[in-house]
Amino acid sequence: MTSTPLFLANASDAAGRRFDLRVAEGRVAGSAPQPGDHVLDLAGRCLRPGLINAHDHLQLNSLPRLKYRQQPHANVAEWIADIDAQRALDPRLRANAARSKPARLLAGGLKNLLAGTTTVAHHDPWHPRLDDEDFPVRVLRSAWSHSLGLDGDAAVRAACHGAPAGEPWIVHAAEGVDDAARLEFERLEALGCLGPRTLLVHGLALDDAQQRRLVQAGGGLVWCPASNLHLFGRTIAPQALAAQGRLALGSDSRISGTRDLLDELAVARQHSMLDEMALEALVSTQAAALLRLPDCGHLAPGARADLLVLPAGLALSRARRADVELVAVDGRILLADPHLPGLDDADLLPVRLDGRPKLLHARLVAALQLEDVTEPGLDLAPALEALS
Structure with missing residues (x-):
């Protein structure tokens, strides 16, 4: 219209x-x-x-933050296993699953709009509801894989190499603090999945050398500090990636992240030495560049x-x-x-x-x-x- x-x-x-x-x-x-x-x-x-949210799962935003153990997780696989074990037991999970997918997606779009976000990278399968004129925000169409842990090496490699030209390829990676999380970077590199279109989400386990190799390959990282802190008790030091223009900010969904992208920016400020200009770039110019959105940001x-x-x-x-x-x-x-x-x-x-x-x-x-x-x-x- x-x-x-x-x-x-x-x-x-x-x-x-x-x-x-x-x-x-x-x-x-x-x-x-x-x-x-x-x-x-x-x-x-x-x-x-309008702000750019580089990572969300729109259909999960009607849920509160969830974690079923007191101690931090070592790897996201532990958290996923805990969630899976509770799907039939936790009334909050059951109620969310009972809602229609269009309603859940709309709730996620609304969450973003109310906080000034106008473009969202939705890390899940496309749904026709996202194309409707009354959907509150623009949802990015991009190539993606969930993760090596859920999809497996062969499927991740096929998705990466089959990604349409001009689109980023986005994947959860190194989401944890153990050796298994750290070695996901090496696995992606061996699969030929590190390149100029690669965007890793979380990257918590990456060491300095791996961050440098990601930058040398032309890739970038989507930082979700609130989710990292909630699940693992720590987050990355973002200064080097931000200074090189290889970092964007994502809110993740409310099941592990903050209420919205404005709250995520506050967490990013509290857990980094980034100044206001650098923080704003994470949800505008840098996000647009990494997500290949030349007319946004x-x-x-x-x-x-x-x-x-x-x-x-x-x-x-x-x-x-x-x-x-x-x-x-x-x-x-x-x-x-x-x-x-x-x-x-x-x-x-x-x-x-x-x-x-x-x-x-x-x-x-x-x-x-x-x-x-x-x-x-x-x-x-x-x-x-x-x-x-």
């Missing part, structure tokens, strides 16, 4: 510099207004590209009009979803603050998010109702009252 051209005046960037931005036909269209544009005066608010003319507005002066790594004042995907406003000057969109309905008034797109409200999707902290009652 093509939205009305939008002119955002008096925005500021992360450094506080003022600029204007025009959006037309879902793309950034320069900085000069045109007759008929819908004008929003941001009055100095910070305008950024920036606001240059021709880029996708994926937009995030936050209060002026608020560092991204210290923002929470209640701070989000606008999110647009392909130029269509899906979430906004009702106090945003000039906002007048009949497609937006009132809701409350973490106790604050917000506006949510009517099509998304309808989808959440239809599929009976709820989100902790999101109250649709004002929208339903407005429709009655």
Whole structure:
């Protein structure tokens, strides 16, 4: 759906510099207004590209964090075995499995949108629901394998070498702290699966030499620090990979990660020496480069009009979803603050998010109702009252 051209005046960037931005036909269209544009005066608010979440399992976000032992795991295989043993016993796992797949995916998309994320790398099989116009975020189509542990060497090699040209190939690897996790890098290298399109997820067991070999091969790493800390009690030192542009950030799903990508950024800040600029790159320019998304992660003319507005002066790594004042995907406003000057969109309905008034797109409200999707902290009652 093509939205009305939008002119955002008096925005500021992360450094506080003022600029204007025009959006037309879902793309950034320069900085000069045109007759008929819908004008929003941001009055100095910070305008950024929508965030890129480099790793999630969308269908698992209705679950809380789970772990069935007190001590840290040595390898993700232990955690998977614990989950498998509880599938028929834990009522939370049973309830999630009983939900329809479209509803579970929608819950994951909603989680991302509410935190300003507009593009997500979903590490699971494609589902037609992800193509629907009312799905909250753009979901990346890419080649992937789950892991050597679940798929086996032959299937991983075939998937890597059969990946379409121009797409990244993404795989969980070295997710643990033991020798078996560390040796997964050597196995992937022996299979010929380390190259410019390779993105390893987690990589917790990689030593410095293996990180260097990954960079030399042209590959990269998706860092999910909260999941690492929850399952294994530690995470990587990200400085070297980040400095070389070979690191992106992923939230993972809520079953092991944080609530959303903004919370993940806070964890990344707390467990690294990365400055704010480096942290922002992990969910914008660096993520876009590693995921081969040349029209995402920036606001240059021709880029996708994926937009995030936050209060002026608020560092991204210290923002929470209640701070989000606008999110647009392909130029269509899906979430906004009702106090945003000039906002007048009949497609937006009132809701409350973490106790604050917000506006949510009517099509998304309808989808959440239809599929009976709820989100902790999101109250649709004002929208339903407005429709009655």
